Amino acid sequence: MDVKKLKQDVIEYAQQIGIDKIRFASADTFETLKERLIENRTLGYESGFEEPDIEKRTNPDLLLPKAKSIIAIALAYPSKMKDAPRSTKGERRGIFCRASWGKDYHHVLREKLDQLEEFLTSQRSDVRTKSMVDTGELSDRAVAERAGIGWSGKNCMIITPEFGSYVYLAEMITNIPFEPDERVEDQCGSCNKCIDACPTGALVNPGQLNSQRCIAFQTQTKGFLPDEFRTKIGNRIYGCDTCQMVCPINKGKDFHLHPEMEPDPEIAKPLLKPLLTMKNREFKEKFGHVAGSWRGKKPIQRNAIIALAHFKETSALPELVSLLHKDPRPVIRGTAAWAIGKIGEADVKDELEKALIREQDEEAKAEIEKGIQLLKETSATN
Template identity: 55%
Template sequence: MNASALKAELFAYAREIGIDKIGVCSAEPFDELRVRLTEHRKKGYDSGFEEKDIEKRVDPSLTVPGAQSIIAIAVAYPSKMPYNPAQAPGAYRGVMARVSWGQDYHHVLKERLQALKDFLLERIPHAKAEIMVDTGVLSDRAVAERAGLGWIGKNTALITPEFGSWVYLGEMVTDVFLPRDEPMSDGCGECTRCLDACPTAALVQPRQLNARRCLAYLTLTRGSLEEKDREKIGARLYGCDTCQTVCPYNQRVNATHQEEFRPDPETSKPLLKPLLCMTKSEFREKYGASSASWRGKKPIQRNAIIALAHFKDTTAVPELAKLLYEDPRPVIRETAAWALHKIGGEEAERVLITAESKETDPTVKRQLQQYLEGSNKNCTGRS
């Protein structure tokens, strides 16, 4: 089949199955990316979630031998909820990043890419093709940029003219030749809003992110967080959208046409206190179909504790006390102790005193002792 005609058919079918943007680029190695990734790793900026083998990340032929083309796709998602659920003292809410709204995008995009792959194989039965979304070895953004879907902004997100950076990305590597699309020019200009707004200065320079300092990464970790990071997280439960919400290309953009990604405000901005005692089965029922579920409930519960401290919610003291007394996870107990100390008040202090006498984990016990010593010094200073 003529390559141009095949490409036209693929593009037309992509639109039929709900793919918002599609482009094609060569499968030649991403040599410039290799240099950046090597430097990135030397500086310790990796998150640890990436593919460890840099060569696999930059050479598509290691995924599909004889690879000639990569088909890149983008699917838009909403940036605004249909309404903001009520928030009040005693009924504070946390925030889930937009990538977790609606159904898990990994499944949605893989289904559409699989349909596109099947369409290709119907026409070229002997073709080889491999699809990937986010967790694949290639850099989705580097592929999308080369295929002309947009450009990589200073916040390291791919920015499209139509949908800003509110897009999910995926690709299909194939040994079939298809005509290439032209990359776009950089549209960021002199703007530095994303760099200026980053809460932890994780954007160390344009298009370079120290993932270990990014709040999106910190909300996903399962361990204890440093106090300075707890202060920065605020009410974030999963992910961080700050560098995207300030981007001029994302203003007044709200793609609501993808039904799978329409958010449920009660899930996307949930009440905090119910999260503290949520069981595994309850968590799976509420968040199992969302991309927020992949790290389990522990990070979200820890972050909910931090959010309650951020709001200084005194009505949460009984729930936090129950966690401090009974939860088997030291990270949760330690975070609950910190939250009670931050909320303050006589009731919270009584809980800390009782917990210190019972605590067996040395790290948690040491933290409790420090909080109580600090309270005693403050009392002495006021007498």
């Protein structure tokens, strides 16, 4: 079959199944990316969630022998929530980042890639493919940049002219020599708003991210959140959108093209207090379908505790004291103790002191001591 015609047929089919943008790239080794990945590893900027083998991350031929091209796809997701509930005193709410508002995008894009693969196979019997979404070996952003889906912004996001950076990315390596598309010209210019706005300085240079300092990464860790990030996290319980929200290209970009990506406001912006005592089964039933649930309940609960401290939500003290005394997890007990101190009601000091005597975990004990110290500082200033 004529490869040029097949490419056009693939593009038309992609449009029929709801893929918002599709482009094609060569399967050459990503040499520039390889240099950057080596540098980031040396500097300690990796998150640890990535594929550890840099060769696999940069050489498509290792993933699909005799790879000839890569098909890159993008689906646009909403940036605004309809009928978003307000966070009020006594009814404080957390927030999931926009990439976790609807059905888990890994499943959504995987379904699209499976359909594309079936279509290609129906057209050519010799087709071989390897598809991936986010957790695969290749860098979705590097593929999308090469294919011309968009340019790589200073915030390390792919920014498309049509949809801004509010797009999910995925790719398919093939053994078909599709003609590559041209790249999109970088339009960031002299703008540094994302770098200036990053709450933790994680964007160390244009296009260079220290993942260890990124709030999106920190919200996904399972241990104690480092002190310096606790005042930065606000009410975020998963992810961070700051570098997208300040981007001028994203202004006015809000697409509601896929019903499965529409957020349920009670899930995307949930009440915080109910999260503290939620059982595993209830958590999976309510949040299991969104991308932000992938690390389980514990990080979300820890972040919810920190968010309540951020709001100084005194009505949450009974729940926090209960966690302090009864939760089997040191991270939750300790974070609750710190939050109690941060909220600053002197009449709970006895609860912290009783917990300190009983606590066996050294890290949790240190957090209880922090809580007591915070209460002392609060009472000294009142």
